[in-house]
Amino acid sequence: MGMTDNAASPRSALTEPTVRVGRRWISAWTAALFGMYMAYYAAAQIVLPEQAEAVAGDGKVALLAIVTGVASIVTIIVVFLSGVLSDRTLSRRGRRQPWVLTGAVITGVFVAGQGFATTALAMVAVWALANVGISLMTAGLFAAVPDEVPVTQRAYVSSFYSNAVAVGPLVGIALVSVLVTDIQPGFLLLGLFALVLGLPYALGTRGPQLLVAERPPLSIRSTLVGIVAPLRHADFAWAWSGRFFIQLSNALAQVFLYFYLQDYVHYADPEIGTLILVVVYTVGVVVAALPCGRISDRTMKRKRMVVIASVLQGLAGLIMAFLPFFPAAIVAALVLGLGYGAYAAVDQALVTQVLPHPEDRGKDLAVINIANVLPYAATGLIGGTVISLFGYPTLMILVLVTAVIAALTVWPIKAVQ
Known part of the structure; x- marks a missing residue:
């Protein structure tokens, strides 16, 4: 079967795609993810904390918590609503492309504008609006995979998501830590990248057009019910649970990494140590994602790969719990990256196979x-x-426990091998 540079074909938007996407489509989709994650994580981890300190001084931690907390709430609401609305979009370019375009513009404008926020209220408001844009892009780009990519290519395509979510933040952090170190230019640079890298997919690809007759009805009741409706499907509920626990495992391993090195490993320079471990983790993600995605697509056995990847990620916590030495932390970071890289590529494909209804x-x-x-x-x-x-040992054991729970939730899924 031939390859195509975009997955559009004269077919219903609600049928399964059969034409494989080509390199240009994959490159454009990956670039949009790369720019989005670069802007989000580099801003959140470096520039936003610096801005919070400049605005609030000793109250920087509390301000940053409020800013990121409000943004999290906005993300959950907007991703859901934009998913609902993009399912009903009749654009000739496809259901998702207009939302990615709108999201890229909003992200670019408000991430760049974040540097001009000089009060706590302005910080909260502008970052919330930036997350509106990021949420629109997220909803559109994720839904593009089951819309436009055949099931036998989804893990391979999803491996580029793994690379984007690992390499994008690293490049962004390097840019605002070394190249552009002032707050305002840093935000401007990140906003520019988010906008420019989002355009090739939004303007250069076409998805299958939804016809008026295929458009699902929309009401407040159906929208609210739609939050819990897919969880009534056992396969979807198990997949949701697995994603929750693997992300919890990964977050517990990474969020407190600086303090783990400082207080438990007693590493002399925890900032440099954290950077080293992030680089090693990124290498692990990149090394694992592509081959694991290819193997999963070739064999179509997703569950086994997800289980192995989950347990591998958990083993990183075991190493960190009982070997409080920096060389051991390097090994753990590599294992964590290998596990998460394999998981993210294959599970993203698995999830697209348990979606209850194509119109949603x-x-x-x-x-x-x-x-x-x-x-x-x-x-x-x-x-x-x-x-x-x-x-800290108990924290790292929890990394293992949550990863094992994630592995266990995969086995009951029946629609995927």
């Missing part, structure tokens, strides 16, 4: 995205409590 792909993937966001919102409370009561 965007909305249902938005529900899956809640399982991506909630763990990071809860990690601060869970991790902080565990560290204060039991210490």
